[in-house]
Amino acid sequence: MDPIKAVFVxxxxxxxxxxxxxxxxxxxxxxxxxxxxxxxxPVQPAGYAFAIWGLIYVWLTVSAVFGMVKRGxxxxxxxxxxxxxxxxxxxxxxxxxxxxxxxxxSVLLWWMLAMALWALARTPFVDRWWYQAPLAVYAxxxxxxxxxxxGLLGAGYGLVFGEVIWALIALAGALVxxxxxxxxxxxxxxxxxxxxxxxxxxxxANLLAVPVVSIAAIAGILLIGLMTVRAAT
Numbered sequence: 759m760d761p762i763k764a765v766f767v768x769x770x771x772x773x774x775x776x777x778x779x780x781x782x783x784x785x786x787x788x789x790x791x792x793x794x795x796x797x798x799x800p801v802q803p804a805g806y807a808f809a810i811w812g813l814i815y816v817w818l819t820v821s822a823v824f825g826m827v828k829r830g831x832x833x834x835x836x837x838x839x840x841x842x843x844x845x846x847x848x849x850x851x852x853x854x855x856x857x858x859x860x861x862x863x864s865v866l867l868w869w870m871l872a873m874a875l876w877a878l879a880r881t882p883f884v885d886r887w888w889y890q891a892p893l894a895v896y897a898x899x900x901x902x903x904x905x906x907x908x909g910l911l912g913a914g915y916g917l918v919f920g921e922v923i924w925a926l927i928a929l930a931g932a933l934v935x936x937x938x939x940x941x942x943x944x945x946x947x948x949x950x951x952x953x954x955x956x957x958x959x960x961x962x963a964n965l966l967a968v969p970v971v972s973i974a975a976i977a978g979i980l981l982i983g984l985m986t987v988r989a990a991t
Contacts, residue, residue, distance in 0.1 A: 761830030763839040770843045771822040773850040775815045780853040787860050792914025800968040801909030801925035803902070803959025810899055810955055817892035818846065824888045835889065837880035842893065845873035860914065864907035871900040875939065878946060891948045898952025901939070905932035906956075925971045929960070933978045940985040950986030954979060 786802070789795035829835045849870045856863035874897040881890040909928030913921035936953045943949070960975040 761826070763836065763843070764826040764830040766843050767839050767846075768822040768826045770847040770850070771818050774846040775819055777850040777853055778811070778815060780857075784853045784856055787856065787863075787910065791860050792910070794914050794916045796910055796914050796921070798963075798967070799910055799913060799921050799925070800964050800971045801906050801913070801921070801928045801960075802963060803906070803956050804963040807956060807959030807962075810895070810952065814892070814896050814899060818896060821888055821892045824885075829885065829888075834882035834884060838877040838882075838889070838893070841873045841876035841880065845870045845877060845896075860907070860911060864904070864911055867900065867904045867907050871897065871904045874900055878949070879943060883945075890946060894946040894948035895952045897939075897946075898936070898949040899956065901935050901949075902932055902953055902956030905929070905935065922968055922971065925960075925964075925968070926974055929957075929971070929974050929978060932956075933981060936982050937985055940982070940989050944989055947986045947990035950982050950989060953982050954986065957982065 786805075787796065789797045825835055825839075848866060852863060852866055852870070855866055874893065878890065878893045878897050881893055883890075905928040908931060909921075909924040911917075912919065912924035912927065917924075919927070932953065936950065940946070940950055957975045957979045961972045961979070964971040964975070
């Protein structure tokens with residue numbers, strides 16, 4: 759096998775990780791980036807939840823290095839490499855895009871998610887902690903982030919419903935997506951764990967401010983939690 763794709767995975771991942779220090783950074787969309795300003799939107803998890811990106815960046819980097827150095831010509835690693843490149847490569851531009859346009863940032867998030875799920879589905883059963891697990895955490899968080907972007911756009915552009923209803927729509931979408939992925943793969947509990955982390959963040963953010971959203975997120979935690987345990991066993 760030609761190791762060139764393994765090298766491309768490493769380079770794409772490196773640019774993706776370096777993008778985290780993009781000038782100006784990203785601490786969330788500014789309220790005035792939307793026609794209807796989004797101050798503390800209920801669809802968004804508590805700020806601490808975004809610390810999971812540290813784990814994602816480190817684990818993807820370790821995976822890319824291991825894959826290049828130890829599994830560069832391993833045929834079972836090959837199928838997931840192209841979709842992974844197509845996810846993290848464009849993902850390196852995400853922070854810059856998000857600073858300019860929430861709409862295009864959402865489109866890019868959905869592209870990254872689609873490619874990440876494709877890559878996850880093609881990971882081998884071997885080297886699970888080196889390949890499948892980091893990809894699963896990445897895809898799980900992207901699932902939450904993609905639906906959060908839908909809730910933000912719906913409320914931020916004043917599309918029919920208010921921000922609470924859009925938060926509930928986004929939660930429902932994330933739960934359906936997460937359940938389908940867990941049923942489809944049936945071998946990636948780390949995906950469910952990342953989604954659970956996001957749901958707990960939504961509970962914390964809304965526990966006092968918007969209890970109905972917290973209750974919906976707790977129901978989601980029970981559903982995804984059971985399916986994650988099922989995938990793990």
